[in-house]
Amino acid sequence: MGEPAVEELCAELIRFDTTNLGDGKSLHGERAIAEFVAGHLTDAGLTPTLLERDPMRANVVARVPGTDPALAPLLVHAHLDVVPADASEWSVHPFAGEIRDGFVWGRGAVDMKDMCAALLTVLARWSATGTRPRRDIVLAFVADEEDTGEWGAQWLVDKHRDLFDDCAVAIGESGGYTVRTTHTDGRQVRLYPVATAERGTAHLRLSATGRAGHGSRRNENNAVVTLVHALSKLAAHRWPVHLTPAVRAFLERAAPALGIEVAWDDMDETLRRLGSAAKVIENTVRNSTTPTVLSAGYKVNVIPGVASALVDTRVLPGTEDHLLAEIDRVLGPGISREFVQRQPPVQAPVDTPWFDAMADALRAFDPEGIVVPFCMGGGTDAKAFARLGIDCYGFAPLFIPEDHDHKLMAHGVDERVPVEGLRFGVNVLDRFLSTV
Structure with missing residues (x-):
């Protein structure tokens, strides 16, 4: 079948309305999208497991076997739910998954169905080429990140911690995206912040x-x-x-x-x-x-x-x-x-081979990029996985074109992600996950 177009896959994921209403309530739940993700994981030769605290609030966990069992596994987590969207405020329907003007439009485009699509695309590429990572990669596509995580990552850590106990490090949202700024001499500078806290x-x-x-x-x-x-x-x-x-x-x-x-x-x-x-x-x-x-x-x-x-x-x-x-x-x-x-806050060390590997993967596709650590102002499912002693980093690589304010997109009206940026993210993730 070959590698799917990441933008088409992202659009398909957006068309699942996984609105999280908060207070433990979800409009339709995450079961349908979880089954969709599990199908792609199965097509890539993996054996996914669906886990639910309650019916329709599904999580998907799978493990990609590495070539060196002596290396500690890496966890990659991404959430399937999204915050509500009022269609009357949008230029396109928030769950139509339209691709136009070089962007994929819809709720969750940057938070974080783009990362889900990039991961699935990397796995399809590996399946087609017979690529295996050096270490085991544990994948967790989870529910309920946009609320408390009690139906997602927090519940998985409480009830299924054996799936993650041997993981040393995790990556998730949000980091590895382009921040365009200017040197004092007028030159454009592209920063790539990676969250270490x-x-x-x-x-x-x-x-x-x-x-x-x-x-x-x-x-x-x-x-x-x-x-x-x-x-x-x-x-x-x-x-x-x-x-x-x-x-x-x-x-x-x-x-x-x-x-x-x-x-x-x-x-x-x-x-x-x-x-x-x-x-x-x-x-x-x-x-x-x-x-x-x-x-x-x-x-x-x-x-x-x-x-x-x-x-x-x-x-x-x-x-x-x-x-x-x-x-x-x-x-x-x-x-x-x-x-x-x-x-509690989350904090991982900055000067590590893990951070260096993320920086190397980004610079492989943007040699002039400057990779820097940063502290996220909000919270992610890293708070759940850090309870297991896992060092958690925000690394969901994405190339941002000029005149596009990526930070305004998450939870915003007319949320959209650049197609060029998605393809960049696939290549960076492939490089990092296959070599780290």
């Missing part, structure tokens, strides 16, 4: 209690007012700079490539000097506490007795205790907090 998740529910009563009457113990004042202080708080090893290494390697000096005592000035490259680290030089959901009351003329808010809190490695103590200080009395979701 990610901030932890400490989503909080803040609650204020007061005296319920009539809206027309004076009330010095209004829960809504107490909560709003506390949130205002938290939103205005400026968190201090904390440079993780990943961010520090990014600055040490990116700055010379851009012809700038790092102002270590003035990070705002450093971000200014970095120009467009600043977007790689601007969200990870500090912790963050972002109020996102407010809930109080049920009628305009009734003062409620309780008001609550959800705060998206992201935690840099090694800072959680200090962060939580400072949150309590800023909020002041009268506010209680509880964790809605709590997952």
Whole structure:
């Protein structure tokens, strides 16, 4: 049959509506796409296993045997679910999987059905050419990454850890994509950030209690007012700079490539000097506490007795205790907090043969590319697999053309991935997975 066109495969994957609604709910589940993936794995000569915590919430795991059983296996994980999309806001239907203007359009195009398509294309290529990797490759196509992972990676680690216990390292989203920026002498520079860390998740529910009563009457113990004042202080708080090893290494390697000096005592000035490259680290030089959901009351003329808010809190490695103590200080009395979701930060070493192999694979297809480590601002399924002692990296290679803002695509309207970039990703993944 030969190697499938990666863009066509990506479009087919997008046509499966795998919308994750959150709170443990999925619109259609991941079973149909999991069976599709399993079929491709079978065609590539593998023996996939489908695993479900609940009906329709399927995960696919398979192992590619390597030529040297003495080498520790590598885990490659990719998620099959996507966030919701409102078709009325899009130029194309988000689940049509259209290919036009050099892009594959649709929800999940860059988060992360592109990586799924690239992996399946590499495996088809290996099957056709008889290629085998040096070490075993464990593949995990999982459900529920866009929520808690409790039907996907977290559940697999809890209930099927034997599938991954011997893995030393993992790759997943998001890293290895082109970031275009400019040297001080005017030359274009192409950076390729590879994630070696990610901030932890400490989503909080803040609650204020007061005296319920009539809206027309004076009330010095209004829960809504107490909560709003506390949130205002938290939103205005400026968190201090904390440079993780990943961010520090990014600055040490990116700055010379851009012809700038790092102002270590003035990070705002450093971000200014970095120009467009600043977007790689601007969200990870500090912790963050972002109020996102407010809930109080049920009628305009009734003062409620309780008001609550959800705060998206992201935690840099090694800072959680200090962060939580400072949150309590800023909020002041009268506010209680509880964790809605709590997952620790992830951090892998930068100077390793694994990172070097990723850099070599990228430079094989873009010799002028500058490969740099970075810390991800959000979270991925790496948080689950890191619990097994696996060093997790974000490496889903993709070439980004000029005038295309890749970072705006994930979860955005008119999400799309460049066909040229997909083909680049296949070649880089092939090089890395077959030689590492």
